[in-house]
Amino acid sequence: MNVRLAFSVKFRTVETHLRPENVKRIRFPIVVKRGSAAVRIYRDRKPEGTYYRVTYYLGKKRHRLNFSDLHEATNEAEAKACQLSRGDVDAMQLNGDDRLTYGRAVDAVKEFNLPLDTVAREYSEARRLLDGLSLLDAARFYARHRGRGITRKAVAEAVSEIIDRKRRKGVSDVYVRDLCYRLGVFKERFHCDVSALVPDDIARFFDGLELSARSYNNFRRTLRTFFAFAQRHEWLSKEVDLLCKVEKRNERRVPTDIFTPSELAKLLKNSSAEVTPCLALAAFAGLRSAEILRLDWSDVERRPGFIEVAAHKAKTAARRIVPISENLSRWLAIASRNGERIWPRSKDSFFKAMRRAADTAGITWKQNALRHSFISYRLAEIQDVNRLALEAGNSPQIIFRHYRELATPQQAKTWFAIAPEAAPNVVPIAVAGPQAMKRNDHVIEAKAGGGRSASGAVVRQESKLRNPL
Structure with a gap:
């Protein structure tokens, strides 16, 4: 004492x-x-x-x-x-118990240098807000999630930083655009600090999204990436799982749409001169629409016999090369060139030209069906999932799950025989050699066959479609 x-x-x-x-x-x-x-x-x-x-x-x-x-x-x-x-x-x-209680209360708040009535008033207001919950539990929760070590950061600022970081890491433009779209929607909803978010907020946000199961899950995956980024930078406690009330949805398996060889022949026959090489690249090389829109003619000519899809032009931000088949070489040889780009116009005009060709041909346009068709027929032709994964820029698991047994080898032979009739004054684009097109060797190891003129010029001439059907 x-x-x-x-x-x-x-x-x-x-x-x-x-x-x-x-x-x-x-x-x-x-x-x-x-x-x-x-x-x-x-x-x-x-x-x-x-x-x-x-x-x-x-x-x-x-x-x-x-x-x-x-x-x-x-x-x-x-x-x-x-x-x-x-x-x-x-x-x-004071007398008796009241005096002892008062003394203990004064001692308890002495270190904070606050009047006892101020402490009592704050406590009363806090308990009223908590609706009967323990004030001590609430304070511990706050300290754990938003207390020491947690830096305040606005959601909008955090979104800008993760997008800048991804760009500096060199991820694909497609991924960056997807990130900008999804996180842009998110930041418009939440004008607060990241640390102020709670699971109920996120659950209500997802309840308001009218999306398919796949888009919903993609949104969920994007936000999980964002929250993990925030936790690494100590803007959000690592003990918080903001997605704990957002369950992954079951994605309904949708049948993979492909074109038949006869439909493709009609499509190519009725397409404009500008869009024909784009259709051919999707149908016979499996390039994605976004990759075609970023493709230059130099990407076709740089490595004879192969199309080089650079990392910054690919969806997966991984460089790959795709062999040029003989029929694709002929389609590219007769293509008209209007600048360095394969498609020199806007993205909207690209898709309109595709649909216009389908309407003219009298067939129903199927979204992404040209790429799906290439993967299906190419798998039937070479019977090698791993090799096809390298060419298409997909995982073997995706190819095996969605494209197996959609086409027969005979249908594949017909598909890759669709070509324009050869003209005497047209120099074909170099094609991949037999090893790249037939054997199960790694594409990068194969040597290209064929050749081009010394000047590298390509002469465009009207020609009839050679339809093997």
Whole structure:
């Protein structure tokens, strides 16, 4: 207790005085001091027993408290001395349990230097907001999720940073555009700090998205990437799973649409001169529409016999080369060139030209069906999923799951025989050699056959479609 006894030299502490063997030897009054405040304990011996009287002054008025036990008297004297030294005059007027409660409350908030009524008011308001929940549990939750170590970062700023980081890492433009779209929708909904987000907010956000199961899952995957990025930068606690209430949806298997060889022949026959090479690249090389839109003629000519899809032009941000088949070589040879790009116009005009060719041919346009057709017929031709995965830029699992047994080898032979009739003054584009087109060797290892004119020029001439059907 660190209580000083004004009269005692032999006994240093109250505890020493209170030992049974020492009580009879204590000299009264005992003086308990705290700073300049002093409280005295007197002993009164009466026929009915011994009593201990605690006395102190408030101003000029003397106060007395009687106890039958020296321990209780000493504890009360120390409490009064502490209150007098702090100037807690109001507390001195309290009696019994109220006085003890007040003293404990003052001691509990002493380190924060706040008035007791302020603390009580804040506590009351907090409990009212929590609707009966524990204030301590709420404070612990806040400290764990938004307290020490968590930096405030607005959702919009965090979105900008992850997009910039992905661009610097060299991911594909397609991925960046997808990220901008999905995270753009997200940041428009939440104008707050990342650390302020809670699972219920995210669940309500997803409930408002009217998307197919696949798009819904893609959105969910994008946000998981974003939240993990925020956690690594300490904008969001690692203990928080904001997607815990957002379940992955079951994606319904949709049949893979492909064109028949006869449909493709009609499509090519009725297409404009500008869009014909684009149709051929999708049908006989399996290039995606986005890849065709970014493709230059130099990508076709740089590596004789192969089309080089650079990393920044591919969907997966991985460079790949695709062998040029003999019939594709003929379609590219008769193509008209209007600038460096395979398709020199806008994205919208590209898809309109594709659909216009289908309408003219009297067939139904099927989205992505040219690429699906290439993968299906190419798999039937070479019977090698891993090799086809390299050519198409897909995973073997996707190819095996969606394209197996969609076409027969005979149909594949017919598909890759569709070509324009050769013209005498047209130099074909170099084609991949037999190893690349037939054997199960790695495409990169194969050598291209064929050749071009010394100048590398290609002469465009109207020609009839050679239809093997």
